[in-house]
Amino acid sequence: MNMTRITPFRQITRMYQAVLDIQHSLSQFAVSAQRKNEHQQADIDSLDARIARLESTCRQLMEMVEQQPHAVERPSFVPVPPFTRTSEPGEFMPFSTCSVADFYHPRLLEICAMLNHHFVFHRKLWEWVFVIHHLLESGKVKPGARGLVFGVGSERLPALFAKLGAQIVATDAPEDIGESKGWKATGQHSATLSQIRYEDIVDGSLFDERVSYETCDMNHIPDHLRDFDFNWSSCCFEHLGNLEAGKQFVINAVEKCLRVGGVAVHTTEFNLTSDDDTLESGQTVLYRRRDLLDLVGRLRSRGHDVRPFVVAPDSHPLDFHVDAPPYKSIPHLKLAYEKYVVTSAGVVVTRGR
Structure with missing residues (x-):
């Protein structure tokens, strides 16, 4: 393929530069506007005509690009199960952040089967599997145990x-909050049990017997949500206003809602770009490594057992893929959010006192 051929994008770039040159020329005429003569006016009219032709050409080129996306998109290959194994699988999910290696582990496919969910290289699936894996490993999910979920969405x-x-208490934000933050419009907010009743997993009557629903503002957890054996949330506490509000939520979810010995698993947005610069407040905040290490330290100082927070190494080519707007979804393990590269991370806490 001739890499120097004139592509629509290259033509648009040249057109844009030509427009800039013309605008510069016009600005020079404006400086001496009071001394315009008939010759200058003729030049201006000529330039206006050139601009009109260039704008028309740009529109035509953009239409070409929109009608022929294959001309600017490159095909990609994303592996699918079953995966060829050359050695015995090691520990499952040994790290705290989303990693391609976790998707190659046979345990992930087993949990997908439990959820009746298809395999996909997507960090949201990783978050759900992270929660399930660590709660099952803790031994807290068993007949008669009580579990609490925050920001349940359509999980x-x-x-x-x-x-x-x-027995599960499923909670989500009050409807006005879900509406104002856009979660309802994107299917990330639930207001009734029917939105999380999956009869391909459990019989509907059994679900209704064991699962209840109520609203909960995560910044103000009501006093009656207490004495649970486990609780969890999937990418919720980064939406509570600022970094500290999210940290305080995790502390409250442990100390206010769990019995001693109970386990909390919570995932959030993780800033891979910087351990200094981040989004500290707003509708979505991004936690740095130092922020989550601070949370771990605070929980430990309060007498709780916390799994070490360790960032996963990038060991597979897909670990270096960064999805960008408009997000393509597959693979969607890392994404560009404003000027940052972001992935998912989780903390696992056992209440100690």
């Missing part, structure tokens, strides 16, 4: 845990 996890015998 399948309450149905799975109900199938395993647990």
Whole structure:
């Protein structure tokens, strides 16, 4: 392929530069506007005509690009199961951040089957599997146990845990908050049990018997949500206003809602770009490594056991893929958010006192 051929993008770039040159020329005429003569006016009219032709050409080129996306998009290859194994699998999810290696582990496919969810290289699936794996490993999900979820959205996890015998209280933000933040419009907010009843996982009558629903403002957890054996949230506490509000939520979810020995698993947005610069407040904040290490330290100082927070190494080519707007979804393990590269991270806490 001749890499120097004139592509539509290259033509648009040249057109844009030509427009800039013309605008510069016009600005020079404006400086001496009071001394314009007939010759200058003729030049201006000529330049106006050139601009009109260039704008028309740009519109035509943009239409060409929109009608022929294959001309500017490169095909990609994303592996799918079953994966060829050359050695025995090691520990599953040994790190705290989303990693391609976790998707190649056979345990992830087993949990996908439990959720009746298809395999996909997507960080949201990683978050759900992270929560399920660590809660199952803790031994807290069992018949008669009580579980609490914050910001449930359309998750399948309450149905799975109900199938395993647990009693689940599913909560989401009050409807006005879900509406104002756009979660309702994008299917990330639930207002009724029917929105999280997955009868392909558990019988509907059993689900209704074991799962209840109520609203909960995560910045103001009501006093009656207490004495649970486990709780969780999937990428919620970064939406509470600022970094500190999210940290305080995790502390409250442990100390206010869990019995001693209970386990909390919470995932959030993780800033891979910088351990200094980040989004500290607003509708979405991005936690740096130092922020999550601070949270771990504070929880430990309060007497709780916290799994070490360790960033996963980038060991596979897909680890270096960064999805950018408009997000293509597959693979969607890292994404560009404003000027940062972001992925998912999780903390696992056992209440100690």
